[in-house]
Amino acid sequence: MKTQVVIIGAGPAGTLLSLLLKRNGIESVVIERQSKAYVLGRIRAGVLESTSVEILKAAGVGGRIDSRGQAHDHVEIAWRGEDVLSIGFGRLTGKNMVAYGQTLIQEDLYEAASNENIGIVFEAADVEIHDPDSGAPFVTYKADGQAGRVDADFVAGCDGQHGVSRATIPSSVKREYENAYPFGWLGILSETPPLPGLVYANHERGFALCSQRNPMLSRYYVQCPVDDSVDDWSDDRFWSELTTRLPRSVADNIVTGPSIEKSIAPLRSYVIEPMQHGALFLAGDAAHIVPPTGAKGLNLAISDVHYLAKAMTQHFAGDTAPLENYSATALRRVWSSVRFSWWLTTLLHRFPDQSDFEQRAREEDLNYLTQSEAAQTAFAEQYVGLDL
Ligand code: RFL
Ligand code: PHB
Numbered sequence: 001m002k003t004q005v006v007i008i009g010a011g012p013a014g015t016l017l018s019l020l021l022k023r024n025g026i027e028s029v030v031i032e033r034q035s036k037a038y039v040l041g042r043i044r045a046g047v048l049e050s051t052s053v054e055i056l057k058a059a060g061v062g063g064r065i066d067s068r069g070q071a072h073d074h075v076e077i078a079w080r081g082e083d084v085l086s087i088g089f090g091r092l093t094g095k096n097m098v099a100y101g102q103t104l105i106q107e108d109l110y111e112a113a114s115n116e117n118i119g120i121v122f123e124a125a126d127v128e129i130h131d132p133d134s135g136a137p138f139v140t141y142k143a144d145g146q147a148g149r150v151d152a153d154f155v156a157g158c159d160g161q162h163g164v165s166r167a168t169i170p171s172s173v174k175r176e177y178e179n180a181y182p183f184g185w186l187g188i189l190s191e192t193p194p195l196p197g198l199v200y201a202n203h204e205r206g207f208a209l210c211s212q213r214n215p216m217l218s219r220y221y222v223q224c225p226v227d228d229s230v231d232d233w234s235d236d237r238f239w240s241e242l243t244t245r246l247p248r249s250v251a252d253n254i255v256t257g258p259s260i261e262k263s264i265a266p267l268r269s270y271v272i273e274p275m276q277h278g279a280l281f282l283a284g285d286a287a288h289i290v291p292p293t294g295a296k297g298l299n300l301a302i303s304d305v306h307y308l309a310k311a312m313t314q315h316f317a318g319d320t321a322p323l324e325n326y327s328a329t330a331l332r333r334v335w336s337s338v339r340f341s342w343w344l345t346t347l348l349h350r351f352p353d354q355s356d357f358e359q360r361a362r363e364e365d366l367n368y369l370t371q372s373e374a375a376q377t378a379f380a381e382q383y384v385g386l387d388l
Helices: 012-023 036-041 050-058 063-068 089-093 102-115 235-245 297-316 326-348 356-371 373-384
Strands: 005-008 028-031 047-049 070-072 075-079 083-087 097-099 119-121 125-130 138-143 146-151 154-157 175-190 198-202 208-214 217-224 259-273 280-282
Touching: 005 012, 005 138, 012 028, 012 050, 012 102, 012 297, 028 146, 036 102, 047 050, 047 297, 050 063, 050 097, 050 297, 063 102, 075 356, 083 356, 083 373, 089 373, 097 208, 175 235, 198 326, 208 235, 217 235, 235 259, 259 326, 297 326, 326 356, 326 373, 356 373
Parallel strands: 005 028, 005 154, 028 119, 075 198, 154 280
Antiparallel strands: 047 097, 070 097, 075 083, 125 138, 138 146, 175 217, 175 259, 198 208, 208 217
């Protein structure tokens, strides 16, 4: 096969890129390691920046967000099991966030891709990128027992944290930045009415978060040791731990019920620079990972893809500079979200070896946030995301 852009990975980044390119008359082929059902079944992000909603709408996939998304104009932060601070980012920045699950976004993206006749090869094994630093890169894979090959002008590495694309960039040109956190998040879904808004909590037993997917589907998380297994966590233990970590006024409103999904995710910060090597361009989790505390991972994947689709479109129209600058352009927004996610994670979690001094300093950060509108505005600007 020959196309203009071969995209590795049909998660949100890869599928959205194929749609944005198609809108601009550029052909692509998407190659995905997993089955469609597997990708659709992954429970991940829940909260979108308004910028992400605009980009999705520009790709023609925003229809259901207005009817099924839940707008949030503030978050609550609880600590010491008693204080609750509400930060009204709607009032402070004029921008809201929208609760709309990644599962629904992925459904919307696949439906739009199918309507646009975009070719997605699912269950592709042994995907390999060849000659990324030549003018004639190509990708090989195996699907349905047959060997496949796609030649293209460009390769887009949208294959997430564990993909192959990033490894194609030679050590001599890449620089990697990494921070692993000594804990994970245990997340559950339950078919119970959620709290009306998002609540983050710093408690001496660890972090907790209350979120939602729809009026009868709640999403909750608690910080747990990174080597715990979901088998260590009965539903009763989860609900007891969650409600203990929240102030009474919040915990009393939680409706418990059986979990329908339970999983543990490790927390990590990671950035590769540059996000490009020759004809290979990285976007989304393939290039950077943030701990989920700031709700930034999917939003960054969407903004990378916005920049990349625009720059590739300009390239095919004869203006090569934006694509040459893609990495620098994308990294500015990436580092802003990476820093904010790291800061919020540090502020709200308990580290196994933290000192009383560090905890006291964190509480002072929270006190300052409570008392200073300037500090709340700085928080709000970063939580809702920088302008593109
Ligand atoms: P994905 O979604 O991982 O998709 C990559 C795709 O590439 C495929 N793949 C390959 N395909 C071909 N060949 C290979 N060798 C391949 N290797 C991998 C994979 O099968 C997959 O289909 O990356 P993408 O598209 O960059 O999207 C990133 C987002 O999924 C991620 O950043 C978010 O889910 C992060 N995240 C959140 N982000 C937000 O913006 N807001 C949130 O509220 C939020 N909450 C979360 C989150 C992530 C979480 N977990 C589980 C890590 C909450 C959690 C718990
Ligand atoms: C979620 O709803 O899954 C969610 C919300 C906020 C976060 C992370 C995850 O910061």
